[in-house]
Amino acid sequence: MNEKGKEVTTLFYKERGGLSVGVGYSTWPFAKLEIFDDKLILTTFIFFGKIELRKSEVISVEKSEGLLGSGVKINHNNSEVDPFIVFQSLAIDVLLSKLENAGYPVKRPEKSS
Numbered sequence: 001m002n003e004k005g006k007e008v009t010t011l012f013y014k015e016r017g018g019l020s021v022g023v024g025y026s027t028w029p030f031a032k033l034e035i036f037d038d039k040l041i042l043t044t045f046i047f048f049g050k051i052e053l054r055k056s057e058v059i060s061v062e063k064s065e066g067l068l069g070s071g072v073k074i075n076h077n078n079s080e081v082d083p084f085i086v087f088q089s090l091a092i093d094v095l096l097s098k099l100e101n102a103g104y105p106v107k108r109p110e111k112s113s
Contacts, residue, residue, distance in 0.1 A: 020088070021052060
């Protein structure tokens with residue numbers, strides 16, 4: 001907390017990209033993902049405005065391949081937000097590492113032998 005008694009959160013990383021939420025899509029660079037120690041904030045300038053997910057609501061994040069390109073799928077349990085969220089990134093492995101370093105549950109594909 002700061003001197004005024006407000007919660008202080010730490011921004012670990014932010015990146016511009018594209019964003020799919022439900023059936024809506026915002027192309028790069030019109031979306032932004034901010035990784036904080038206690039929440040993720042997804043912002044887009046076109047359709048969705050701002051989506052905030054507390055860390056406790058994030059079940060897992062994982063690489064996603066789809067028709068609109070590859071990205072990071074955010075699996076969550078916030079009933080007020082569409083369950084389908086994919087952030088399109090130009091550096092998916094870097095983004096997954098940043099999320100993992102910030103303490104978010106990253107689901108990596110199992111390596112075949």
